[in-house]
Amino acid sequence: MKPNVQQIPAATALAAAAAVSGLRLCPGYLDRSRQNELLAALREVLAVAPLFTPRMPVSGRPFTVRMSNCGPLGWVSDVNGYRYAPAHPETGRPWPSIPAILLEAWQELGFYPHPPEACLINFYGPAAKMGLHQDRDEQDFDAPVVSLSLGDSCLFRIGGRRRNDPTHSFRLHSGDAVILGGGARLAFHGVDRILPGTSTLLAEGGRFNLTLRRVTRPDSQNIGLSA
Numbered sequence: 206m207k208p209n210v211q212q213i214p215a216a217t218a219l220a221a222a223a224a225v226s227g228l229r230l231c232p233g234y235l236d237r238s239r240q241n242e243l244l245a246a247l248r249e250v251l252a253v254a255p256l257f258t259p260r261m262p263v264s265g266r267p268f269t270v271r272m273s274n275c276g277p278l279g280w281v282s283d284v285n286g287y288r289y290a291p292a293h294p295e296t297g298r299p300w301p302s303i304p305a306i307l308l309e310a311w312q313e314l315g316f317y318p319h320p321p322e323a324c325l326i327n328f329y330g331p332a333a334k335m336g337l338h339q340d341r342d343e344q345d346f347d348a349p350v351v352s353l354s355l356g357d358s359c360l361f362r363i364g365g366r367r368r369n370d371p372t373h374s375f376r377l378h379s380g381d382a383v384i385l386g387g388g389a390r391l392a393f394h395g396v397d398r399i400l401p402g403t404s405t406l407l408a409e410g411g412r413f414n415l416t417l418r419r420v421t422r423p424d425s426q427n428i429g430l431s432a
């Protein structure tokens with residue numbers, strides 16, 4: 206029997222999860238009311254730590270994705286490189302704390318005994334994308350990266366630990382959670398494109414993605430993080 210349109214994304218996501226060891230997917234992890242709750246918490250964070258445009262190391266070319274953070278540390282990128290920093294690059298203020306609803310998600314999905322130290326907030330307008338990359342600016346790769354999506358769906362792509370490994374792509378929808386742990390912790394991944402108009406959650410359209418990360422080793426003295 207030919208699969209109907211609705212079955213295709215789920216099937217491709219399952220194929221990706223089967224192929225990339227350590228990749229876990231929780232479609233619809235947040236129902237609509239929890240999505241609204243998270244969105245309200247996110248708006249409060251962004252009122253203190255507004256979205257900024259990160260730039261590529263060396264070239265200074267702007268990302269198409271705008272970013273902010275919450276937590277003791279935040280991921281930033283500019284001509285000097287990628288790094289975690291304790292303050293917003295434009296306001297100079299410390300990042301706001303991670304909202305309770307995100308800490309709950311980390312507890313439920315992360316299976317890691319120490320709290321997250323950073324939550325990177327990505328905002329994708331209709332034309333934004335994110336190239337294939339590894340999340341490797343953290344000191345602790347034992348901890349997973351827990352990712353939540355809000356707003357328009359996207360086409361997410363994931364491969365293996367080498368840039369040229371085969372990749373799988375599937376759609377992520379508002380409320381979906383993805384966990385990159387174990388063998389998938391250093392998997393190359395990215396966002397090929399946004400599918401505008403696929404969600405009514407954000408009045409302005411677009412997509413938020415929030416990734417919770419442990420940055421330092423729990424037994425370390427927080428060494429080597431720039432201010």
Ligand SMILES: O=C(O)CCC(=O)C(=O)O
Binds near residue numbers: 335361396414
């Ligand atoms: O937007 C996404 O789903 C992926 C985000 C991502 O790859 C990252 O923040 O490192």
